Amino acid sequence: MAAIAAHKLQLIRTLVETAPDAALRSLELALAGTSAQSMLAPVRELVEDETSNRFVRNNVLGPIVPLCAARGEGCVSFPAPVLSRVWRALKGMAPREAQDAAAKCNPWDLEQGPPPVFDELCKIAAAALRDPGNATFDSVRSLCDPEQLAMCLQLAPIVRTCLPRLSEWVSRMSDERAAAARLAYSDACRISEDAGPLLLDVLSAHLPDEWRILRVISAVMDRPSDRYLASSEVSHIGERILSDIEASIAHVETFNFAGGEKAGREAAQRAQKVQLQVVEFNQSVELNKDGPWGRRLARAKLNMAKACEGRMDQADRELDKALPTRPISMLAKKGARGVxxxxxxxxxxxxxxxxxxxxxxxxxxxxxxxxxxxxxxxxxxxxxxxxxxxxxxxxxxxxxxxxxxxxxxxxxxxxxxxxxxxxxxxxxxxxxxxxxxxxxxxx
Structure with missing residues (x-):
């Protein structure tokens, strides 16, 4: 059977290397039954190699992986290609450490915690990004702010220590867990006074609901008042959540019924999220009714209730149009539904x-x-x-x-x-x- 031409295989390699994770998984499943004699066997090998490469990359660079994706406005984020370019540059600059990391990415090694070489590679990448003379990372610098990425990589050891505890911190905070969160924040602040807020931003990216980072902030700052928090170095996180609440209200007020069930459910889920966000603020922050955030939250809660009630009231009219009726007689009362x-x-x-x-x-x-x-x-x-x-x-x-x-x-x-x-x-x-x-x- 004819083999795939070399130039076509190189094109396929490029497509595989740049494919999103979901597409790569689909390719892997589709090619799983390909035999060694098949013309598609080289493609299967490319997909398997790339899958293995990403597994190692995502373990080594785990602390910044969720940052290399679309996030809300004001969140720390980097273009998606940054992840692959950092890893490619690291493999070229520190091949021995990269090979060591790959060898220690077995499940039985990872059960013992992340190997020290993972953090070592992040430190190497951070130093290289800050060195203008290091041409290996030029392709990364062209995509993002190198100093911000370098700081995120420098925080990687602290983030990696926090991640196994993060679900406990946001589910049920205890005095011991609060102390651990404060210690991590203090360690970050020793690197730079801006590193503490950045640490919280990075950790929020690892949460299914980013706004739950308020629980960690509350623990670090001992349930601060909204006046204090609104003027603190982490105020941008609270402001971002408040802006998201206001955007959700606007969405509920304006979503189009023509979008059908999907649009209706999405709008209602935005309303659910707002309710949870308001509760989170109340539990994590000491709100004052005249405080900068207490006042905004009270107004937001009222506006969301009005928006939901207004949209619900429109349902009867939409139902009438979808299920038309005719009057029983000419003498029927005004407003009577008929049959x-x-x-x-x-x-x-x-x-x-x-x-x-x-x-x-x-x-x-x-x-x-x-x-x-x-x-x-x-x-x-x-x-x-x-x-x-x-x-x-x-x-x-x-x-x-x-x-x-x-x-x-x-x-x-x-x-x-x-x-x-x-x-x-x-x-x-x-x-x-x-x-x-x-x-x-x-x-």
């Missing part, structure tokens, strides 16, 4: 808007009561269900008898109504509606 109008097929655009609104309300279940708009949500759900229940009965009647509209359209609208009631009640109720629809068709 199902089964003359046109369901409009997918209108259905998506209704799904967006209903998914938003459904997803707010996790935070509405705690955030202060649970009663409003319950009232909206009651109103929606009082609209859906008679509509389902009307459409079921038409599906069974054909009296009052097109029986085929009635079945389609029944399925739509069942999907809607899954949002306003639950999946079990929706399944009951679908079974009743199936029985009506079979009758």
């Amino acid at each position: 199902a109008k089964l003359t046109d097929a369901p409009d997918e655009a209108l259905l998506d808007r209704a799904r967006g609104a209903l998914a938003f309300i459904a997803e707010l279940r996790a935070c509405a009561d705690k955030a202060g708009y649970g009663t409003s949500r319950n009232k909206v759900l009651e109103k929606l269900n009082s609209r859906l229940d008679p509509y389902i009965e009307d459409v079921l009647h038409v599906a069974r008898t054909g009296d009052g509209g097109d029986a085929g359209l009635a079945v389609r609208y029944l399925d739509v109504a069942a999907s809607f009631i899954a949002y306003t009640r639950d999946d079990k109720t929706a399944e009951i509606v679908r079974r009743r629809a199936a029985a009506a068709i079979a009758a």
Whole structure:
């Protein structure tokens, strides 16, 4: 079987080396069954070599790995290629140490803790970045602020010590854990007065929810007041979280129902996050109602409640458009719903808007009561269900008898109504509606 040409293999090598981690994993899985005689065997070897190389790289440079990804505005971050370029430069500059690190990346070695050579390589990289005469790291300097990256690498030993404890620090802080956090912060400040805040920023990048770093800040500073924290060297972290809260409120106020279920759930999840962030501030910081952050948080909580209530109130109108009705008689009272109008097929655009609104309300279940708009949500759900229940009965009647509209359209609208009631009640109720629809068709 013909082999892949050398120039094409080099092109594939470049693509493999620059592929995102997720794409590389997909390639590895796709090529797992490739035999040694296959034309794709060299490609499989390239993918396996790159996977192994990244495993070593991500262990050695672990403290800065999450920094080389998209992060929020104001966070310390570097372009994604920085990681591979630093590692390539290190292998060229310190090949013996890089080989030693690769040899000690076995699971049984890592169980004993990170080998000292990992921190040694980070120190070598930091020194090289600060040396303008070191051309090996020129490609890295061209992508980012070399001093900021060098400081992050210099902090690597402290970060590496903190990482195994970080989940404990943000889950249940104790006096002993608080002392360890203060010691790590103090060690960072000995390097530079700016290194302490930078350490907290780097640690936050390793958390699933970056705003939980407030718990570590609280421990380091012994639950400071918002006035003190707002004027401290770590104020930028609090300001960043507050800005994120305000951005989430704006998102809820303006998200488009046309985005369907995905958009509705995403907006509700932003509301949930705000509720958790507000609680985190209250637990970690001594807030004053007239303080710089206490005042902003109180306003943010009120604004989010108004935003959520306003968007929930729009759901009834979206439901009316998606499930049209006609008046029973000319003498019907103004505002009366009437019966199902089964003359046109369901409009997918209108259905998506209704799904967006209903998914938003459904997803707010996790935070509405705690955030202060649970009663409003319950009232909206009651109103929606009082609209859906008679509509389902009307459409079921038409599906069974054909009296009052097109029986085929009635079945389609029944399925739509069942999907809607899954949002306003639950999946079990929706399944009951679908079974009743199936029985009506079979009758």
